[in-house]
Amino acid sequence: MKKFVILGGGYGGLTIALNMLEKDLPEDTVLVLIDRSPFQGLKTEYYALASGTIAETHVRVAYPVDPRLILSFGEVSEVDLNNKQIHFKDKEPLTYDWLVIGLGCVDSYHGIIGAQEHSSSIQTLAQTRATYQRINDIAPYGQVSIIGGGLSGVEMAAELRESRADLNIRLIDRGPSLLSAFPSNLQQYVREWMNEHHIELRPQVSLVRIEGGDLYNQDEIIKTDATIWTAGIQPTPIVEALNVPKDRQGRIVLNEYHQIPDYPEVYVVGDCASLPFSPSAQAAQAQGKQIAEAMQAIWKGDTPRLSKIKLRGTLGSLGKKSGFGIMGKRTLMTGKIARILKSGVLWKSKRHFG
Secondary structure (H helix, E strand, C coil), rough: EEEEECCCHHHHHHHHHHHHHCCCCCCCCEEEEECCCCCCCHHHHHHHHHHHHCCCHHHCCCCCCCCCCCEEEECEEECCCCHEEECCCCCHHHHHHCECCCCEEEECCCCCECCCCCCCCCHHHHHHHHHHHHHHHHCCEEEEEEEEHHHHHHHHHHHHHHHCCCCEEEEEECCCCCCCCCCHHHHHHHHHHHHHHHEEEEEEEEEEEEECCEEEEEEEEEEEEEEEECCCCCEEHHHCCCCCCCCCCEECCCCCCCCCEEEEEEEEEHHHHHCCCCCHHHHHHHHHHHHHHHHHHHCCEEEEEEECCCCCCCEECCCCCCEEECCCCEEEEHHHHHHHHCCCCHHHHCCCCC
16 A cells, blocks of 8 residues: 655644545555644644643544544654655654655744753643643742743733733743734734733843743843743754755745655645745645645646635734734734634634634
């Protein structure tokens, strides 16, 4: 049997599997989905799990059960493109005929000394569990510092305020304002919400190192009981090790069908792929649908015809009762409606609706 292997059961990988199972697969081909977890974790909600406002079952999604799909769990250590092999830390290598690389990302520490050792992460489910425990161990009136004023940092700070009214929460960013990628009036709305909820904003902080509970802003020492890192991402070390063309962020450069040009049997989806927009669950799902379309066309002997990916917008939460977002190119939303819409997107994700 030929094997179409999907590495990573995240938003992109699972979308590909679901879309391919909706169609007829060649009789001599099986799908193999490989992940280190026995279920998909809804990564966009990890901030709430870390904060303690939801249970872990809330962010788990079961993988589909289908005789054409083989689920395999393990930790990938290397992808050998020339020999069409996937190597694992804990079992024998697996060969493939077609491959999707959807291994996600890891935190980017920007060369800041001690950042990885002395901060907590919400990138993986295991890291998020540890962060939840770390936050819960902080005594009342303790200090939490969140590094990174983008979408993840803002959602983490707001959710943590809802969970722990007793804590001192600080949001640190190296830029002049949080949510720098968003319009200025939306930034202002979120700043006002943060001030009303007693979250300290520290813009233009240039961290050089972290030692235990000491954050070094050049010569200034900022004291903290816990540090949560949300200050950027980069592709996984497995992708970093691949000898293929990449962009300045280390993401793999692809052709119009989302294939690696020198290895057309290999597709890349999600955070590892060089795309004209920022990594997101929405982008990974849209790309995943197109990869399934391309593969179906190739199996039929046709040339894939893929339309341009159009993203619907970005939504963020400020606790469970408020939110913000930008839909299309211009429509800004704030308050309860934005939060309800984000809840609707989560509801659809948990039920495999696109």
